[in-house]
Amino acid sequence: MANKFDSKKILVVGTTSGIGYTVTQQLLQQGCQVVSIARRPSPFNVEQHLLMDVLQMKGDELSHLEKLDGLVYCPGSIQLKPINRLSIDDFLSDWRINVGGAIQIIQASLKALRNASQASIVLYSTVAVQTGLPFHASVAAAKGAIEGLTRTLAAELAPKIRVNAIAPSLTDTPLAKNLLSSDEKRENSAKRHPLGRIGLPQDIAQATLFLLSEESSWITGQILAVDGGISSIRLL
Numbered sequence: 001m002a003n004k005f006d007s008k009k010i011l012v013v014g015t016t017s018g019i020g021y022t023v024t025q026q027l028l029q030q031g032c033q034v035v036s037i038a039r040r041p042s043p044f045n046v047e048q049h050l051l052m053d054v055l056q057m058k059g060d061e062l063s064h065l066e067k068l069d070g071l072v073y074c075p076g077s078i079q080l081k082p083i084n085r086l087s088i089d090d091f092l093s094d095w096r097i098n099v100g101g102a103i104q105i106i107q108a109s110l111k112a113l114r115n116a117s118q119a120s121i122v123l124y125s126t127v128a129v130q131t132g133l134p135f136h137a138s139v140a141a142a143k144g145a146i147e148g149l150t151r152t153l154a155a156e157l158a159p160k161i162r163v164n165a166i167a168p169s170l171t172d173t174p175l176a177k178n179l180l181s182s183d184e185k186r187e188n189s190a191k192r193h194p195l196g197r198i199g200l201p202q203d204i205a206q207a208t209l210f211l212l213s214e215e216s217s218w219i220t221g222q223i224l225a226v227d228g229g230i231s232s233i234r235l236l
Contacts, residue, residue, distance in 0.1 A: 004213050005032035009067060011112075013037045013054065013105055014074035015044065018173035019124070022201035023072055023208050030209070035065065037105070054101040057108055068112040070120045070212040073102045077142070078175055080135040091138050098142040099149065106153070113161050120212045121157075123150055124204075125167040127227045143167075147223050154221030162220035164211045169227035171199035193228030194235050 010027055014020035015036040024034050024044055034046040042048050049061060054075075077097045079090060102123055113119040125143040128136040146165055154163040170176055170189050180186050180198070190197045207226045210216050225231050 003029075003031035004215070005030035005209075007031075007033075008069040009033040009035065009065075010070040010072065010212060011035045011037065011062070011065075011068050011105075011109055012072045012074065013101070015042045015046070016040045018074070018175055019171065019201050019204045019208075020072070020074035022205040023074070026202075026205050026209055027212075035062075035068070054104050055096060057104050062108045062112065065109070065112040067115040068109055068119060069116045070122070071106065071109050071113060072122045072208060072212070073105055074124065075101055076124060076126075076175060077139060078179070079138050080179075081138070082135055083137050086138050091141060094138045094142040095145065098139070099145045102146065102149065113157075116160075118214070118217065119161045120216070121153070121161060121163045122208050122211045123163070123165040125150075125165045125223055127167055127169040127225065127231045129167065130223075130225075131231045150223065151221045158220060162211075162216070164216075164219060164222045164224060166204060166207050166211070166224050166226055167231070168199055168204050169193060169230045171201060171204055173201055193230045194233050195228040197228065199226065199228060 005027055010032055012020055012024050012034055015024040016038045027034050028044060036042040036046045037049045037051055039052055075097055077094050079094055123146050125146050126139060128140040129144045129147055150163050150165040157163060170179060172180060204226055207224055
C-alpha cells in the first residue's frame with residue numbers, strides 16, 4: 001500500500017530542529033518530497049534553500065517550484081517578560097519571526113500551491129492566545145495575528161487551498177530549553193497539564209501531518225489545540 005504522501009511535495013520552513021525537524025522526518029518516512037527553507041543546512045536529503053531571514057526573500061527564490069501540495073511554517077519565538085519590560089522592538093521582533101515570515105513565504109509559494117489539485121497550509125499559534133498566561137504579551141500578540149491570518153486566508157484561498165493552525169502548549173523543543181532547564185521545571189510544567197506531561201515534537205508533528213493529508217480534506221480555517229488539555233479543562 002502506498003504511503004499517503006507518496007508523490008506529494010511539501011515546503012517546510014525550519015527543518016533543522018524542533019517541530020520542523022520532526023515534521024520533515026515523518027514526511028520523508030511517508031514518501032513525501034520535502035523542500036526545506038532553513039538557516040542551516042538540513043540534515044535530511046531534501047531540496048535546500050538557506051535563508052537567514054525569510055523577510056529578505058526577493059520573491060523569486062521559489063519560482064522554480066511548479067507545484068506544492070503543502071506548506072508548513074515552523075519558525076517561532078518564546079520571549080517571556082512582564083509588560084513593563086517589553087519594548088516595541090520586542091513586539092516587532094516577535095511579529096517579524098512569527099507573522100511577517102509566514103506572510104512572505106505564503107506569498108512566494110502561492111502560485112505553486114494553486115497549481116496543486118488540493119493544497120494545505122499549516123501554521124502554528126500557541127495556547128497563550130486563547131488562554132491568558134502571564135508574561136506572554138508579545139508572543140501571544142504575534143500568534144493572535146497568526147490565528148487571524150489563518151481564518152482570513154482560509155476564506156480567501158478556498159476551495160483549492162486549506163489553511164489551518166495548531167496551538168500547542170509547552171513542547172520539549174530547543175526553543176523551550178530555558179523553560180525546561182531542570183527536573184523541577186519539567187515536573188511543574190507537566191503537572192499543569194491535565195494529561196500529566198509536556199508536549200513532544202511528535203505530538204505536534206502528527207497533528208501537522210493530519211492537517212496536510214487528505215484525511216483532513218473538509219477542515220479549514222481551524223485552530224487545533226494540541227495542548228494536553230490545558231486550554232479547555234481543569235482537574236479538581
